Amino acid sequence: MTHTSQSTFAPIGRILADRVLPECQRAQKLPLRISCLGAVSYAGATDADYRDRSVLLGEAASPEGAIALAGLCVSRGDIGRGDDTGLCFEPRLIVIQDRALGLVLAGEIRAGIILWEQPVASDSEACRIVIDASRQRGLAFAASGRGDHASASALRFRAALLEARLVDPLWRETAAELLHLPQAA
Known part of the structure; x- marks a missing residue:
């Protein structure tokens, strides 16, 4: 008679490698930085006068918080507005990065919403x-x-x-x- 073990429990080493260590690594890379990439120019500028710029929108403690903050900034439509009324900023892309500047998520801004890109x-x-x-x-x-x-x-x-x-x-x-x-x- 042979006894076969049909355990539904995962070995502790597998749990540590698959779940615990990645969570610890992600936690070390917080907070997340949310920024907007776009084109900046002055009113009446030609195509040659446009420059690509990045505007920092804020930081968040989690990916969910970063997505919510990005959505709020885009829906308000006030990204890149400063004191200079002649300066135009056309927001094009939202980027969420971790502390080490690793990409967490990014998406195109269209019609006041963010179309997140599938990783x-x-x-x-x-x-x-x-x-x-x-x-x-x-x-x-x-x-x-x-x-x-x-x-x-x-x-x-x-x-x-x-x-x-x-x-x-x-x-x-x-x-x-x-x-x-x-x-x-």
Whole structure:
């Protein structure tokens, strides 16, 4: 007679490796920094006068808090407004990073909402995105050299959207779970 053990308990080593250690690593990378990437110019500027800028929106203690703060800032529509009334800031992308500047989540701003980008699922997918984004940036550099600043800006933005999927491996599962949660109306 042989006795087979059918335990439903996971070994403690597996629990530590799969659940506890990643949570400790994420906790060390808090708070999360929320910023907005966009184009800045003065009223009446030409395409050549636009410059890419990043505006810090704040910090949050959790990914959920960072998403909520980003949504609030975008819905209010006051991102990048300062004392200079002639300065125009066109918000384009929200970026959430950890303390070590690892990407947690990013999304495009359209019509007053954030369209969060789905994080890459694997390192091989990340490599393909890096290659494609590099190609887009190369095309942007060439367009800028020709004086085609509008095309250069559009190509740089496309590259940034691709790179928005390059979530740090430590945050990929968390980001994917957050994007599958139902959103409050």
